[in-house]
Amino acid sequence: MPNDDSLKVSVLASSSSGNATYIETPKHHVLVDAGLSGKKIKEAMESIGKDINTVDSLFVTHEHTDHSKGVGILARRYNLNVYANEKTWEAMLPKIGKVPEDEINVFEHNKIMSLDDLDIESFAVSHDAADPQFYKFYHNGKEFVILTDTGYVSDRVQKTIENADGYLLECNHDVEMLREGFYPWPLKQRILSEKGHLSNEDGAHTLMDVIGNNTKQIYLGHLSHENNTKKVARTEVTQVLEDHDFAVGHDFKIHDTDPAVADPLIAL
Numbered sequence: 001m002p003n004d005d006s007l008k009v010s011v012l013a014s015s016s017s018g019n020a021t022y023i024e025t026p027k028h029h030v031l032v033d034a035g036l037s038g039k040k041i042k043e044a045m046e047s048i049g050k051d052i053n054t055v056d057s058l059f060v061t062h063e064h065t066d067h068s069k070g071v072g073i074l075a076r077r078y079n080l081n082v083y084a085n086e087k088t089w090e091a092m093l094p095k096i097g098k099v100p101e102d103e104i105n106v107f108e109h110n111k112i113m114s115l116d117d118l119d120i121e122s123f124a125v126s127h128d129a130a131d132p133q134f135y136k137f138y139h140n141g142k143e144f145v146i147l148t149d150t151g152y153v154s155d156r157v158q159k160t161i162e163n164a165d166g167y168l169l170e171c172n173h174d175v176e177m178l179r180e181g182f183y184p185w186p187l188k189q190r191i192l193s194e195k196g197h198l199s200n201e202d203g204a205h206t207l208m209d210v211i212g213n214n215t216k217q218i219y220l221g222h223l224s225h226e227n228n229t230k231k232v233a234r235t236e237v238t239q240v241l242e243d244h245d246f247a248v249g250h251d252f253k254i255h256d257t258d259p260a261v262a263d264p265l266i267a268l
């Protein structure tokens with residue numbers, strides 16, 4: 001059984017249509033992104049045995065609707081402290097409705113902040129949003145990284161996220177499915193660009209660069225409904241890692257994520 005001082009994680013939803021992750025320490029219960037309705041996030045929390053009323057903070061990565069849809073209603077209804085950088089706030093507020101002024105917190109990228117027993121490091125990524133950033137969470141010697149919605153992983157980001165205990169990492173699309181699919185060419189170009197999304201292969205190569213001895217849990221996230229499947233993503237990532245002598249299933253476990261079904265809460 002996990003001890004009471006563990007860092008616990010559940011990916012409540014992850015896909016191109018909606019994203020939310022729950023992170024828990026003894027003193028803090030936080031959400032990262034709220035890209036579903038408030039009702040659906042409440043139900044996802046209940047499905048893992050947690051009460052949304054216990055959540056105290058919400059960290060937003062960027063203003064796109066699949067990450068921010070429920071931010072306003074959650075802030076108003078549950079009195080959450082919401083954290084995002086200034087440009088994201090400027091882009092997000094017109095979409096999400098009024099947020100009480102005392103709940104608006106500016107957290108710029110490439111900074112570290114502390115909430116009692118939880119430290120959070122922000123880092124900038126390359127995506128077609130106002131000022132996108134993602135996060136690394138630290139507690140009791142454990143680290144969990146969330147990184148989706150980026151066209152590539154810079155050397156700086158790679159160094160920031162190396163050897164974490166757990167990752168939620170983007171595997172948005174299979175390149176051939178995207179190229180052969182029905183999307184208009186400008187949209188395909190956007191997804192494939194340096195301000196787009198990581199493919200399954202990109203995600204696998206990123207993992208090769210950052211996995212360390214501490215790494216035990218990997219979630220494949222932000223899958224496209226039209227250009228990917230869980231099976232395709234898992235197969236491609238596993239194949240690349242095994243081809244380079246990574247012991248998938250032995251040294252670390254790979255988890256699927258879902259747009260509507262929360263992953264069980266686990267202790268890192």
